[in-house]
Amino acid sequence: MLADNADTYLPTLVDLAPGEALDAYLERVADANYLATARLIEMVRAGHDTTTAYLMLAPTSVTLERIARLTGAETAALQNATLAAFDGTSLDLRGLDPAHQSSFRTISARGWIPGHGTQICPACLADDGIWRTTWRLPTTTVCRTHGTYLLATCPGCQRPFRDQRHSPLRVVGPQTVCGNPLGQGPRKQCRVDLTTLTAEPADDGCLQRQARQDATEAGGTVATFAGGLDAPEFTATLRSLTALVLHLAAASRTPDNLPCWARDVADASTPSVRRWSIRPPQDPVLRSRALTAADRILVAEDIDTAAARFGHWLQHVPDVPEGRLGWLADHTRMTSTLTRLVMAAHAPRRRLSHLLDQQPPLTDSTRQIPQVLPARLIDEHLGGLFDSRPATIGLFASLCLARTHPHIHSWADAARELGLSPEVGERTARAGSASMTASPAAVVAALGAASRELEIDYRDLEDRVRHLARTTRWFTRWARANRPGSRSSSHSYAVQWLWLEAAQSHLASAPTTGDPWRYRKFARSLTIAQTRALAEIVLRVTHQPEEHR
Structure with a gap:
């Protein structure tokens, strides 16, 4: 019989799987030791002033130490099996005190904080029965292993998976059934087999976006139009821009100009009620496509491209007394990067780029x-x-x-x-x-x-001038006939003149270089007849190339 003080390991030790969620791990521990999940929670709490109310969000150090004594796992590994592992990257949990419920309301006001329940990948559960911690992150929407979107709602009870209100562990333990309580007595749980559910194949764009997000959650930086952003800045900007895109879709009066997924938002949303910056869409597919749309803007190679992509969304800003910028600022949290994007999209050259x-x-x-x-x-x-x-x-x-x-x-x-x-x-x-x-x-x-007046192949003209830059006989013949006394060093200036005036090209890409002052002096000294004869040489290069070798 197990000792109530449980200061020693349980008889059967269970290894914590990589990426496994702490609550699901404890269910496996209870099952291996023939314990009811409620009994294991009692042993964690016994004789200590601790709480498991926020076990998956921010467990107390006392709770982690008790679990470590029971399971033999390291406290650091147990901490990494909770969402606290993502504090400072994908989540901002500063100020959360499990002993004070009001502190949770404070961090919830920051938006996109996981609450009850989790998402799942049915194929992963069928493979190994392991519930992943990352499934709880709002920015996780697809399973890259199986290439499918995650599921968020049980089709049997119509509630989020693992929607446990009074205990962090399910009564059904490690079984891969839903296990949500149905409110019809303590032993009535939803018995839907989660491994039989079918998930929708994910779009390539969503898979690529998830790969970037996973790298960010590991503490890396992401290349964006604003340069490399660290995890907190990138994730905060991505969430804010996603919320803005959703609000723009909901407010659109021309849904036909929106992507297919955004038309659903326009049809189903009430813009005055939704607060996307606080709570993202529950549907992983909709949330994933909105995140991917925002991600595509952020990872543009430069501010011009990002502003042009964002410009497609700006046309859906409604006409309001506070103006477009006021409406945008009222519907999301403006990070420094997002502010730069919004202002750039309103600049004249951005509007020109869009046109x-x-x-x-x-x-x-x-x-x-x-x-x-x-x-x-x-x-x-x-x-x-x-x-x-x-x-x-x-x-x-x-x-x-x-x-x-x-x-x-x-x-x-x-x-x-x-x-x-x-x-x-x-x-x-x-x-x-x-x-x-x-x-x-x-x-x-x-x-x-x-x-409408451009009909010449300018790339061909440039190639002809490059050919003349590699030869000199043509210049000697032109100078003898049109400009006696020209020095051979003027060859490069003649090529520059052809490059700038005949091929209409830019000096930075000219095939020859020379003193700018001397070139200007050479160009000013040319007569109309000399320039006409010089320009005619370019036309003859294509037809009689051997003449100039």
């Missing part, structure tokens, strides 16, 4: 887009829309034209497509957007008019 991303391609191919739009087209179509230098306007206009193509999602992508560095693209986007004096719609209309 460009929605615009059909303005050219048949990006090969028809020069690195720098010709000055003539800038004067005819873009004059008065910017207060920058023409060269900056021309480069920014070309990047904008590239942004209309469906495979280009950021200014960095646009720059790479045109043969420029991503840094040039991002820097020019900032300068060009800041100098806009017209509305984004007017700029897009002007770009459309200018694009």
Whole structure:
């Protein structure tokens, strides 16, 4: 017979499985020692002023020590079998005192705190019967092992799994049946076999998002548009942005423009009642897809891409007296990262990015887009829309034209497509957007008019100039016929002129370099006849390449 003081190990010791929840572990301990689960809880509490009210959320040190004496497990391992293991990463449990119920209300007000019950993966329970601690986290929505969404509600009793109100352990012990009390007497429990339930296959995006979240919960950092964020900042921002996305879906007056899952929120939600920042959706599938939508925005490679993705949601902000920014701030908790995203999405260049991303391609191919739009087209179509230098306007206009193509999602992508560095693209986007004096719609209309005059394959022109940069005979012939006395060192300046003026390309990508002052002097010295003869050389390269070798 077991001693009531239980200061020694129980007769049968049970190993704590990796990732196993503490309450489920204790059920296995009780079963192995032929104890009722209620009796084991009595032994944990016996003779000590302790409580098991928050066993899975934040057990007291006394409780952990008592369990360690009974089971032989290390107190640190027992602590890691509770949600306290995620304090400071996925959860914020600061201030929780199990002896004072009011402290739980305080941390609950922070939002997304697990309450009663847990989610499950039926296939995992069928494999090993182990209940995972991570199933209780609101940010855990899929089982990566089986590639399915988790389940949150028992189809038999229509309640969360392990919804134990008066005891942390189930009467049914380690059995893989639901075991929820039915309120029809102490021995009436839901007998649904959880291993027979079917879970829905998870989307690839949700699986990838869960992998990032799992890495975050292990204490890693996540690469976002704002740089690497540590676990607390990333998770807090992800939850806040998810809540905002859900509110936007619920408030939308144009649900046809929403993803399919968000239309369900718009149809079923009452925006004035739901408080998504406090309590997320109970349905793991809906919660997972909302989290994935927010995650996709956060992990964008730059602020432009993130703001453009968020811009698709901003169109659903309702017209309210406090304005769009006021409505957004009222419907979530604004972290520093989320504030940056919201403000960026309202900037003119973000709205321009959104319009460009929605615009059909303005050219048949990006090969028809020069690195720098010709000055003539800038004067005819873009004059008065910017207060920058023409060269900056021309480069920014070309990047904008590239942004209309469906495979280009950021200014960095646009720059790479045109043969420029991503840094040039991002820097020019900032300068060009800041100098806009017209509305984004007017700029897009002007770009459309200018694009209709672009018919040349500029990538081909660039290749021809690169070929001329590798040869010199053509320059000797041109100089002898058009500019006697030119030095051989002027070859590089002639190539630069062809690169900038004939191929309409950017100096940063030129195939030759030279003194900028000397180049400007060379360019100013050219006559109209000399420039015409120089430009004609580029056209002859394709047809008679052997002549210039």
